[in-house]
Amino acid sequence: MAGKAITVAVLGAAAVGIQTWLLPVVNHLGIGRAVLPLHDTVQCKPVNGLEACEDHWIHRQSGISYLPCSTIPARQQWCPAMDMLNGHEVEKLPSDTIKMYDTNTGTVSTIVIDNPPAHLDGKLHLHAIDAFADPRDPEKLTFFINNHGVPTGGQSAHAVGADSTVEIFETRLGSKNWKHVQTVRHELILTPNNLLATGPRSFYVSNDHFSKTSQLRTLPLIRLPGAKSSIVHCQASSVAGQAPDCIEAASGIQYPNGIAKGPESTLYVASTALGTVQQMHIQADWTLTEGDRVANVKRPIDNIHVTEDGEVVLATIPKVLKFVERAKKAGGSCETEVWSVRNETSDQKFYGSKYSHSLLYADAVGDVAPGTTNAQLYKGKLYLTGLTTPNLVVCEHSTYMR
Numbered sequence: 555m556a557g558k559a560i561t562v563a564v565l566g567a568a569a570v571g572i573q574t575w576l577l578p579v580v581n582h583l584g585i586g587r588a589v590l591p592l593h594d595t596v597q598c599k600p601v602n603g604l605e606a607c608e609d610h611w612i613h614r615q616s617g618i619s620y621l622p623c624s625t626i627p628a629r630q631q632w633c634p635a636m637d638m639l640n641g642h643e644v645e646k647l648p649s650d651t652i653k654m655y656d657t658n659t660g661t662v663s664t665i666v667i668d669n670p671p672a673h674l675d676g677k678l679h680l681h682a683i684d685a686f687a688d689p690r691d692p693e694k695l696t697f698f699i700n701n702h703g704v705p706t707g708g709q710s711a712h713a714v715g716a717d718s719t720v721e722i723f724e725t726r727l728g729s730k731n732w733k734h735v736q737t738v739r740h741e742l743i744l745t746p747n748n749l750l751a752t753g754p755r756s757f758y759v760s761n762d763h764f765s766k767t768s769q770l771r772t773l774p775l776i777r778l779p780g781a782k783s784s785i786v787h788c789q790a791s792s793v794a795g796q797a798p799d800c801i802e803a804a805s806g807i808q809y810p811n812g813i814a815k816g817p818e819s820t821l822y823v824a825s826t827a828l829g830t831v832q833q834m835h836i837q838a839d840w841t842l843t844e845g846d847r848v849a850n851v852k853r854p855i856d857n858i859h860v861t862e863d864g865e866v867v868l869a870t871i872p873k874v875l876k877f878v879e880r881a882k883k884a885g886g887s888c889e890t891e892v893w894s895v896r897n898e899t900s901d902q903k904f905y906g907s908k909y910s911h912s913l914l915y916a917d918a919v920g921d922v923a924p925g926t927t928n929a930q931l932y933k934g935k936l937y938l939t940g941l942t943t944p945n946l947v948v949c950e951h952s953t954y955m956r
Contacts, residue, residue, distance in 0.1 A: 582775075582829055582853060583775070584872045584875070584876075587853075588918075589917075589918045589920075591916055592913055593953075594951075595917055595922045597949055597950050598948065598949040598950075599947065599949075600944075600945040600948075601655065601660060601945055601947070602662075603662040603945070604655060604945050605623060605943070605944055606623055606624040606626050606629050606941060606942055607622060607939045607943070608622060608624075608682060608857075608927055608939075608941045609682040609748070610683075610930050611683045611697075613685075613687075613695075613727060614862060617656065617657040617658045617933070618654065618727060619655045619656075619657055619930075620653065620683060620685070621652070621946070622652055622653075622680035623650060624650040624679070625647065626884045626944065627884055628644055628647045628650065629942050630881065631643040632679055632702070632704065634711075634715065635681070635763075638882065639716070640711075641704035645677075649678045650679055650680040651664050651665070652665035652667075657932065663730050664730070665732050666730055666731050667732050668732065668734075669734050670734055673703055673706075673719075674734070674737075677703065677704070678701060679702045679703060681701070681747065682700050682747060682749045684748075684750055684757065685698070686698075686751035686753060686754055688754065695724070695726070695727055696751065696754045697722070697723045697724075698722055698757045699720070699721050699723070700719070700720050700746040700759065701719050702717070702718050704716070704717065712767065714766065714767065716766065718766075719738060719743070720749065720759060720788070721737055721738075722734075722738065723735060738788055740788060742786045742788075742802060743759060743761070743786060743788070743800065744761045744763070744765070744766060744784075745762050745763040745764075746759045746760070747759070747760045747761070747810070747812075748812045748813045748857060755789060755790040755791075756788065756790065756840075757787070757788055758787050759787075760783075760785050760786075760813050761784050761785070761786060761810065762783065762811055762826070763781075763783055763809070774808045774826070774827035775809065775826070775854070781808070782805070782807055782808050783805075783808070783810055784802050784803075784805045784806075784807065785802075785803045785807065785813065785834075785842060786800055786801065787803040787840040787841075788800040803840055803841050803842045804841070804844075807823065807832075808825050808828055809827035809828075810824070810826075811823075811824050811825070811855060811857070812855060812856055812859075812868075813858070814859055815860060816833060816860060819835060819836040819837075820834065821833075821834045821835075821842060822834070822848065822860065822866055824855035824856070824857075826855055826871075829850055829852045829854060829870075830847055830850045830855075831847070831850075831851075831868065831895060832844065832845070832846075832847055833845035833848050846908060846909070848895050848908070848909045848911075849866070849909060850911075851870060851893050851911055853871065853872050853891065854870060854871040854874055855868050855870050855871075856870070856871060856926075856927040856928065857869050857928040859929070859930050861956065865896050865931065866894070867931045868892065868895065868911075869929040870893055871891075871927075872889050872890070873888065873889045876888045876920070880924055880925055880942055881941065884942070887920035888925050888926075888942075889916070889918060889919070890917040890920065890923055890926040891915070891916045892913075892914045892915040892926075892936065892938070893911055893912065893913055893914055894912055894914040894931075895910070896910055896912075897909060898910045914931070914953075914954075915936055915949060915951075922938075923939070924944075925943045926938050926939065926943055927939075931956070934954045934955040935948055935949065936949040936951070
């Protein structure tokens with residue numbers, strides 16, 4: 555009888571584990587998920603010359619935009635966020651580039667860094683981008699880009715991880731020439747993913763993982779405990795050689811990825827592991843306190859952006875295994891979904907619902923913008939780009955006219 559009781563208890567615990575842990579993880583990864591098309595993809599047009607651009611910043615007043623771009627073969631060799639660390643091979647390939655794209659004319663230009671420091675000269679390995687516009691001179695822009703350098707001195711990237719920094723540049727709106735002004739290195743900038751500028755020398759950065767090289771880095775995606783990470787705020791010093799002042803602004807976040815400025819003193823952070831968007835409140839000392847959970851889309855979220863009217867646009871990965879396979883094989887289809895989060899306007903707001911989320915775009919075949927990690931909604935058009943997209947894609951639909 556005791557043996558039967560133990561067996562029943564074990565089976566019961568297994569059933570609970572399957573229901574409460576395994577099935578949600580399988581669903582989150584998109585295993586068995588059917589991605590249904592939303593909007594005719596023939597209304598999407600590629601923009602050549604913008605390959606493997608993980609992020610996209612648009613100057614909302616002018617329509618001039620900037621993207622940190624690479625090549626699909628280079629991403630295949632070197633992508634620290636996905637533990638692809640073949641530094642020896644990626645160094646044989648052309649350097650990443652910063653591109654300028656005019657959404658009005660479709661013109662693509664390559665940015666020239668006039669004074670690259672030695673560690674960046676021909677050795678860019680770019681990830682995210684954000685910018686700060688001087689309120690006294692709105693055409694004076696300070697750009698923040700995180701660069702995942704290949705470690706030098708014979709060090710193995712698999713042993714020490716990437717030499718990740720945040721690079722600061724200054725330029726004028728529309729200029730193809732940038733001036734490098736500062737490199738920010740700090741022990742708290744561990745695995746930098748997305749950026750949010752807060753001043754001419756200050757920024758938030760999300761650490762997508764809790765370790766550069768640990769074999770346990772996949773724990774967040776399968777929702778196991780003990781693998782939470784952080785958002786860091788840094789104030790770079792104007793004194794040459796002086797260390798930046800960096801603090802852990804928020805901790806205990808599972809796979810923080812995209813971050814974006816919300817209304818007033820708020821920040822939104824997307825969790826790739828949980829599929830949620832969390833509102834955070836910015837304090838006077840730059841720490842963050844938790845606010846509302848504004849969305850749970852039940853699939854991994856990458857970059858997020860906020861439109862002029864406060865709509866939050868989410869680039870999501872509905873089929874994670876296909877996304878990873880494409881990244882590692884440098885090819886293949888990969889479905890795309892873009893979601894939107896808005897203030898609740900239906901009758902549900904009278905029952906306490908503050909926000910609603912809905913599907914904005916979906917490519918069920920996965921060949922329009924495969925590898926999408928970024929979506930921007932701007933002037934009635936949806937701009938898609940990503941880690942392994944072959945180009946920028948611009949989609950039009952009547953519902954994008956807000």
